[in-house]
Amino acid sequence: MKMRAQTAIEYMFMLAAVLLLVVIVFKVVMDTMRTLSDSVGDYAKVVRQRLLENL
Template identity: 55%
Template sequence: MRRAQTALEYLFMLAAALILVAIALRTVLDTTKQLQQTVSSYAKAVRKNVLEDL
């Protein structure tokens, strides 16, 4: 009985760790997407200002 309980506890810990990894991965991917959009809009604004100054 103790072996089954230990295995079940291990599986719960593994599930919790995977959930934390998934949350971290999602946060990183969302941040990367937002950063890409911000840099892209900034580059467009700079390009527009440079072209207006020519």
């Protein structure tokens, strides 16, 4: 019985580690998407201003 309990605890720790990695990857992806969105928005604003200046 002790071996089964130890194995169950080890699986719980592995699951916790995997979930932690998933959360970290999700946060990095969301931060990257936010930065990319801001960069594209700023670029579009600059292009729009230059187009209006050249009219």
